[in-house]
Amino acid sequence: MRATYRARYGFDDPLIVQYVRWLGMLLSGDLGWSTWQQRPVLTMFAEALPNTLLLVGVAMTLSVVCGVALGAWQGAHPGSLRDRVASTVSFVVYAVPEFGLALGLLLIFSEWLHWLPATGMTSELSMYQPVTARWLDRLRHLILPVLSLTAIASTIVARYQRLAMRDTLSLPFVQTARAYGLPESRVRRQAWRASLLPVITVVGLILPSLVTGTVFVERVFGWPGMGMLLLDAIFKRDYAVVTAGIVLGSAMTAFATALADLAREAADPRLRPA
Amino acid sequence: MPDSPLLDVHALHIAFPSVEGKVRAVDGVSFTIERGESVCLVGESGCGKSLTALSLLRLVPSPGAIEAGSQITFDGHDVMGMADEPLRAMRGHRMAMIFQEPMTALNPVLTVGDQIAEVVRVHSAATRKEAWARAVAMLEQVGIADPGARATQYPHELSGGMRQRVMIAMALIMGPTLVIADEPTTALDVTIQAQILDLLRAMREKTGMALLLITHDLGVVAEMASRVIVMYAGRVVEEAPVEALFRAPTHPYTEGLLAAVPRMFAEQERLHTIPGSVPPPDAWPTGCKFRDRCAYAFDRCALEEPALVQVASAHRARCHLVQEPERRHAQGAEAGT
Amino acid sequence: MPSADRRGLHRSVAWLGLLVLTALAAPWLSPHAPTAQLDLLTLNSRAPSCAHPFGTDAYSRDVFSRVLHGARISLFVGLAAAALNVVLAGVYGAGAALAGGGVERAMRRLLEVGLSVPRVLVLLAVTAFWDQLSVPSLVFLLGATGWFPVARIVADATAALVRQDFVVAARATGVPALRLLRVHLIPHLVPLLSVSATFEVANAIALETGLSYLGLGLQPPTASWGTILHDGASTLGTSWWLTVFPGLATVLTVLACHAMGDALRDLFAADHVATGSTSTLLSPVVPVPPASRP
Numbered sequence: 010m011r012a013t014y015r016a017r018y019g020f021d022d023p024l025i026v027q028y029v030r031w032l033g034m035l036l037s038g039d040l041g042w043s044t045w046q047q048r049p050v051l052t053m054f055a056e057a058l059p060n061t062l063l064l065v066g067v068a069m070t071l072s073v074v075c076g077v078a079l080g081a082w083q084g085a086h087p088g089s090l091r092d093r094v095a096s097t098v099s100f101v102v103y104a105v106p107e108f109g110l111a112l113g114l115l116l117i118f119s120e121w122l123h124w125l126p127a128t129g130m131t132s133e134l135s136m137y138q139p140v141t142a143r144w145l146d147r148l149r150h151l152i153l154p155v156l157s158l159t160a161i162a163s164t165i166v167a168r169y170q171r172l173a174m175r176d177t178l179s180l181p182f183v184q185t186a187r188a189y190g191l192p193e194s195r196v197r198r199q200a201w202r203a204s205l206l207p208v209i210t211v212v213g214l215i216l217p218s219l220v221t222g223t224v225f226v227e228r229v230f231g232w233p234g235m236g237m238l239l240l241d242a243i244f245k246r247d248y249a250v251v252t253a254g255i256v257l258g259s260a261m262t263a264f265a266t267a268l269a270d271l272a273r274e275a276a277d278p279r280l281r282p283a
Numbered sequence: 284m285p286d287s288p289l290l291d292v293h294a295l296h297i298a299f300p301s302v303e304g305k306v307r308a309v310d311g312v313s314f315t316i317e318r319g320e321s322v323c324l325v326g327e328s329g330c331g332k333s334l335t336a337l338s339l340l341r342l343v344p345s346p347g348a349i350e351a352g353s354q355i356t357f358d359g360h361d362v363m364g365m366a367d368e369p370l371r372a373m374r375g376h377r378m379a380m381i382f383q384e385p386m387t388a389l390n391p392v393l394t395v396g397d398q399i400a401e402v403v404r405v406h407s408a409a410t411r412k413e414a415w416a417r418a419v420a421m422l423e424q425v426g427i428a429d430p431g432a433r434a435t436q437y438p439h440e441l442s443g444g445m446r447q448r449v450m451i452a453m454a455l456i457m458g459p460t461l462v463i464a465d466e467p468t469t470a471l472d473v474t475i476q477a478q479i480l481d482l483l484r485a486m487r488e489k490t491g492m493a494l495l496l497i498t499h500d501l502g503v504v505a506e507m508a509s510r511v512i513v514m515y516a517g518r519v520v521e522e523a524p525v526e527a528l529f530r531a532p533t534h535p536y537t538e539g540l541l542a543a544v545p546r547m548f549a550e551q552e553r554l555h556t557i558p559g560s561v562p563p564p565d566a567w568p569t570g571c572k573f574r575d576r577c578a579y580a581f582d583r584c585a586l587e588e589p590a591l592v593q594v595a596s597a598h599r600a601r602c603h604l605v606q607e608p609e610r611r612h613a614q615g616a617e618a619g620t
Numbered sequence: 621m622p623s624a625d626r627r628g629l630h631r632s633v634a635w636l637g638l639l640v641l642t643a644l645a646a647p648w649l650s651p652h653a654p655t656a657q658l659d660l661l662t663l664n665s666r667a668p669s670c671a672h673p674f675g676t677d678a679y680s681r682d683v684f685s686r687v688l689h690g691a692r693i694s695l696f697v698g699l700a701a702a703a704l705n706v707v708l709a710g711v712y713g714a715g716a717a718l719a720g721g722g723v724e725r726a727m728r729r730l731l732e733v734g735l736s737v738p739r740v741l742v743l744l745a746v747t748a749f750w751d752q753l754s755v756p757s758l759v760f761l762l763g764a765t766g767w768f769p770v771a772r773i774v775a776d777a778t779a780a781l782v783r784q785d786f787v788v789a790a791r792a793t794g795v796p797a798l799r800l801l802r803v804h805l806i807p808h809l810v811p812l813l814s815v816s817a818t819f820e821v822a823n824a825i826a827l828e829t830g831l832s833y834l835g836l837g838l839q840p841p842t843a844s845w846g847t848i849l850h851d852g853a854s855t856l857g858t859s860w861w862l863t864v865f866p867g868l869a870t871v872l873t874v875l876a877c878h879a880m881g882d883a884l885r886d887l888f889a890a891d892h893v894a895t896g897s898t899s900t901l902l903s904p905v906v907p908v909p910p911a912s913r914p
Contacts, residue, residue: 244835
């Protein structure tokens with residue numbers, strides 16, 4: 010029995026042959042066949058990817074917006090009470106592991122307070138409800154997972170933006186701006202633009218941690234994305250899916266980092282090729 | 284008020300908090316500048332000249348502060364008593380400042396055109412296009428070739444001389460009546476220095492603006508000034524028309540500065556130096572602040588600080604020697620030239 | 621150091637000290653053996669009480685004892701993985717910088733490759749194919765995957781040191797290489813590595829707990845904080861104590877390590893030039909942040 014399976018899936022061949030065959034398949038876009046779900050791996054990922062992208066995309070955007078806002082606000086008044094309070098809270102949130110925060114949020118908001126749903130992307134009966142109710146339902150399911158990811162990532166962004174803002178405000182061109190009668194709001198805007206470079210760099214750095222954080226968060230909230238798929242496949246011993254997942258994950262991270270590099274060049278003209 | 288000076292600074296004191304209490308970096312400086320006049324403010328680093336300049340725009344960086352009792356009157360307006368909004372409107376519009384190091388004084392992530400245009404937009408009702416057009420026109424006036432293309436470049440893409448021209452353009456674009464230039468040529472090559480100074484002179488002739496030029500370089504003074512103010516240790520020590528200063532310096536410090544300039548054809552074995560160095564604000568000697576380095580110091584110098592007394596018309600000096608000229612001989616130390 | 625930070629630091633040190641003591645004394649402190657299944661009928665999934673302050677789990681085991689023993693595992697894993705990490709990073713990084721030239725370039729390229737794959741994905745991949753993970757294997761795995769960013773920092777720091785004039789002078793006067801290393805390099809690297817090590821302890825503990833929670837790290841009946849979380853995952857609403865106590869323990873420990881790491885970094889930065897200076901802002905090269913998250 011086992012022998013038949015092995016023969017059918019090509020596991021009999023020497024490892025190197027399997028590897029080469031796999032590479033070839035990869036290049037032609039074929040990610041293999043799932044022994045667990047008996048369908049092409051590509052299809053399985055194609056279904057799971059949008060869910061993960063939704064989660065990571067929203068979390069990423071919110072992290073940047075909140076982090077930059079918080080950091081700039083703190084950096085403009087360094088050492089003030091609000092700065093110190095915000096820094097302490099940031100530190101705590103930053104240090105907590107993602108699954109810890111996710112579990113905590115789940116426990117408090119779902120199990121104890123019953124404000125938000127616990128798992129999944131949609132409630133069971135939602136497909137029978139009108140469109141607005143369905144969207145609202147989706148939103149309610151999205152909140153906790155996104156919050157888990159955003160909270161941590163935004164503190165990283167905030168920390169860098171704060172430092173960058175504070176340091177930039179002490180640069181000479183800020184004095185020039187004031188000397189030319191620019192109102193304080195414009196002065197700060199000029200300073201903020203010059204402070205973006207370290208911030209964009211750190212955005213590139215948090216992307217990998219968002220991607221890995223997704224694995225934990227999807228598990229905690231039962232979110233049917235690529236992380237869940239990967240984990241399930243590991244337990245089902247579906248190696249095709251596992252390898253494809255690792256490769257896809259790494260590729261996505263590399264791609265995102267490259268995007269961040271492009272953004273860096275856009276932010277600081279000194280980095281552009283002459 | 285056509286007869287009153289454009290700028291009247293009276294009893295300017297700027298202090299910084301320190302461990303021992305307040306320390307005065309600028310200690311009772313008074314001077315005036317007439318409309319269209321070109322004045323040079325000379326002194327070594329640390330004498331307080333840059334701070335004096337910054338105070339005219341009320342830009343003294345904290346924790347330093349202009350002390351109460353200081354009066355600055357510009358074009359009839361009391362700068363010290365100005366509210367924030369009129370002050371902001373004045374800056375860059377009626378009084379403008381050119382900074383020493385244009386690479387750091389300009390915003391690195393904005394094009395030079397944008398930075399100049401922003402000044403225009405803040406001080407007038409110009410639209411983006413109008414402001415940009417005016418910026419480009421100004422760049423041409425300051426001698427930048429192909430101004431339309433240059434305006435889209437960033438500060439780091441320009442040479443040092445061009446950056447300084449950009450700063451000058453930014454300062455002059457709103458047609459100020461007083462331009463303060465803080466060591467505008469110090470960071471530049473000698474050949475470029477000459478070009479920049481020529482540019483400043485030309486713009487002056489064109490617009491009739493007054494110029495307060497801060498420098499430690501007497502060559503610049505000779506080129507640009509009609510009147511010179513010499514500062515030492517936070518005080519004005521001599522004030523004179525430029526020829527009088529070079530011909531007949533009164534204060535020993537001025538003497539020393541002039542003597543220290545290397546001369547091409549003089550037979551000198553060693554360059555003349557003023558012995559010692561500028562004392563920091565918390566270590567000023569009693570009496571005359573220059574006496575530790577002065578070749579002519581005598582007993583009165585340690586007892587009372589000299590007041591600014593008239594030497595000739597429009598020429599004043601802060602030295603006891605003005606009243607006791609017979610004391611002007613070396614007290615054992617080497618004399619001047 | 622501001623007083624608020626100092627208080628936080630004291631609390632962190634206190635917590636970690638308590639943890640170490642608990643971990644060492646666990647066999648004597650815990651009222652029951654961590655895997656002992658007590659009365660299967662009556663003590664099944666009981667909420668916290670006087671007899672069982674952290675409650676019992678579905679197999680009637682005392683959670684308090686399990687958490688205490690979990691402290692041993694977490695600490696051991698954290699410290700051992702961090703030690704391995706630091707040694708690997710130090711040797712590789714310093715070695716690369718000292719070798720210089722083409723060798724250094726090649727070694728740095730390899731580091732880039734290692735850095736391009738997110739650590740968690742690598743861990744997932746390996747644990748997927750590796751069935752029963754023992755504690756030493758887990759330590760090895762964690763230690764072997766986290767050292768790339770630290771190695772790069774070490775390489776940069778060593779390269780900067782080697783370029784300094786006094787090193788060139790020392791070499792020129794014939795000071796033997798080993799002595800150079802001992803006297804100059806080690807003191808230069810110690811602050812860097814101790815800060816990295818502290819953060820790595822935090823990371824290792826977080827990862828071990830996380831992986832075990834996912835079911836991929838240590839396996840039940842081993843009592844680590846992660847496995848207890850795993851046990852409690854499906855009964856989150858009913859047996860909350862299985863999540864809250866090991867979860868809190870993990871979070872507090874990781875927090876304490878981060879606080880210590882920050883404090884150490886501030887302490888050492890007072891002696892060295894701070895990397896957040898304006899000169900780095902004026903130039904587009906941004907300093908690499910210390911490897912502080914997985």
